[in-house]
Amino acid sequence: MKATAKAHTNIALIKYWGKRDESLILPMNNSLSLTLDGFYTTTTAEFREDLTADRFHLNDRLVDGTEYQRVTAFLDRIRRAAGRPDVFADIHSTNHVPTAAGFASSASGFAALAAAAAKAIGLQVTDPELSMLTRQGSGSACRSIYGGFVEWEKGTKADGSDSYAVPIAPKDHWDLRVAAVVLSSSEKKILSREGMKRTVETSPFYPAWVDNIPDDLAAIKQGISQKDFEKVGEIAEANCLRMHATTLAASPPFSYWHSTTMAIMQAVQDLRVSGVPAFFTIDAGPNVKVLYLPEQEKIIRNTLQEIPGVHDVTVSRPGEGVSYI
Numbered sequence: 038m039k040a041t042a043k044a045h046t047n048i049a050l051i052k053y054w055g056k057r058d059e060s061l062i063l064p065m066n067n068s069l070s071l072t073l074d075g076f077y078t079t080t081t082a083e084f085r086e087d088l089t090a091d092r093f094h095l096n097d098r099l100v101d102g103t104e105y106q107r108v109t110a111f112l113d114r115i116r117r118a119a120g121r122p123d124v125f126a127d128i129h130s131t132n133h134v135p136t137a138a139g140f141a142s143s144a145s146g147f148a149a150l151a152a153a154a155a156k157a158i159g160l161q162v163t164d165p166e167l168s169m170l171t172r173q174g175s176g177s178a179c180r181s182i183y184g185g186f187v188e189w190e191k192g193t194k195a196d197g198s199d200s201y202a203v204p205i206a207p208k209d210h211w212d213l214r215v216a217a218v219v220l221s222s223s224e225k226k227i228l229s230r231e232g233m234k235r236t237v238e239t240s241p242f243y244p245a246w247v248d249n250i251p252d253d254l255a256a257i258k259q260g261i262s263q264k265d266f267e268k269v270g271e272i273a274e275a276n277c278l279r280m281h282a283t284t285l286a287a288s289p290p291f292s293y294w295h296s297t298t299m300a301i302m303q304a305v306q307d308l309r310v311s312g313v314p315a316f317f318t319i320d321a322g323p324n325v326k327v328l329y330l331p332e333q334e335k336i337i338r339n340t341l342q343e344i345p346g347v348h349d350v351t352v353s354r355p356g357e358g359v360s361y362i
């Protein structure tokens with residue numbers, strides 16, 4: 038009972054920010070992402086009769102603490118779904134992603150874990166069912182089941198049976214680039230789960246965030262189908278700024294941005310003024326992702342690399358969904 042799966046990270050262009058159900062991980066709003074080819078996780082899961090507890094190895098290191106707790110709690114869901122409450126797994130995950138940089142590494146990690154564990158335990162799942170299972174590990178991970186552009190339907194049912202990702206356009210629909218800009222400073226940040234909880238519970242700006250999503254989604258999907266780069270970039274950048282605005286109005290207020298984060302934001306907006314189309318998006322951390330077209334590769338890379346405080350720039354293309362090795 039062994040299987041290996043590979044899954045890529047995804048970058049949200051319309052952000053998932055806020056849950057309506059913490060335990061089932063059900064979101065307040067729909068989100069839309071692009072799966073990236075540059076960062077991925079491979080996970081091998083082996084369910085064995087001789088184990089009396091799960092074992093989780095990440096990058097060849099045995100993991101314990103909260104990370105282990107999240108994985109073993111997730112595997113409990115897999116065991117329940119398969120009707121095998123008493124079988125435990127040996128999990129080996131390798132993250133080809135700067136985990137410390139928080140590049141939604143939980144997204145590729147949980148998608149690969151869900152796929153490998155379901156296959157290893159013999160659980161037959163459709164893509165929507167695999168997405169729903171993955172969602173219960175980490176919300177954004179449910180979008181990594183598919184490649185290319187993906188939308189996570191928030192659903193309305195209390196049991197979450199209508200909350201899963203659906204493919205919008207395949208990875209070869211549009212040859213975009215995403216530069217992931219990692220900052221040198223890796224201060225302890227507020228984890229996305231905690232950040233969105235505080236925001237939902239205390240930020241007066243939060244209801245406006247939710248209200249704006251349907252228009253953003255409709256417009257960005259039109260832009261994607263028409264390959265209108267400015268339209269997609271403007272909506273994605275504005276959506277990211279609206280998300281971060283909600284944190285500034287939370288109690289206590291917080292922000293994920295460092296001075297280098299803002300320097301990168303300014304540099305990207307300056308590029309646009311000089312005629313180079315580029316747009317940024319930022320998740321629950323100080324790092325920045327920059328969206329651009331292939332012909333701008335050189336100027337984008339040179340501009341970003343020379344900003345003080347930038348540690349690394351990694352370029353991704355649209356990536357594929359979950360696969361089995």
Ligand SMILES: O=C(O)C[C@@](O)(CF)CCOP(=O)(O)OP(=O)(O)O
Binds near residue numbers: 229
């Ligand atoms: O990816 C996005 O849509 C936007 C974010 O990255 C933040 F900006 C949210 C990621 O949240 P996640 O780590 O999935 O939370 P979990 O469900 O509590 O595990």
